[in-house]
Amino acid sequence: GAVVSQHPSRVICKSGTSVKIECRSLDFQATTMFWYRQFPKQSLMLMATSNEGSKATYEQGVEKDKFLINHASLTLSTLTVTSAHPEDSSFYICSTTPPAGGPGGRNEQFFGPGTRLTVL
């Protein structure tokens, strides 16, 4: 299946610093990527939809100025957590869908392995 990578896999930072997380689609060009956040023992929550060449669309309650998303190429989207605080500690996961629905038109989403962010 298609591969989506994330970097870094784990990051620890001090409160007040900014952290950039990269999401790469390795097998196909991704015009749209999704960013999710998952707190311990909870489900995934969609944060935003990243669109190549245009502004990201944020879900209700997600601060666009705090979670900066850049989708400058068809294979790379970045999420920057600005001025991170301990409450931003979470598991961040990106995903994307191949063009035309992918194999068999399944419209499945391929997820990255996730980035564990810990803010001290």
Add this chain to the structure above:
Amino acid sequence: DAKTTQPPSMDCAEGRAANLPCNHSTISGNEYVYWYRQIHSQGPQYIIHGLKNNETNEMASLIITEDRKSSTLILPHATLRDTAVYYCIVRVTGGGNKLTFGTGTQLKVEL
């Protein structure tokens, strides 16, 4: 997208079939049933999906009731590596491809 209801947890003996139920009583005619699973500290993985016919692939089978208000994911011979949270998601295809995750079912496969 329609809301789904799943039991919070289930146990299954290794080698036995795991049957995971999902209720989606408000499903619309153009909405598909998708199943994903998430092994601990990993990204979710697609398993299977269907509209109204039963489906089978190398991972699992999906049984959808005739009224489409519920479905069952079947792992025919569960192994320890199938221990994961299983998410049943109802959505239209191409609807922005957004996925709305519920709480899922934590399946624990034991010896």
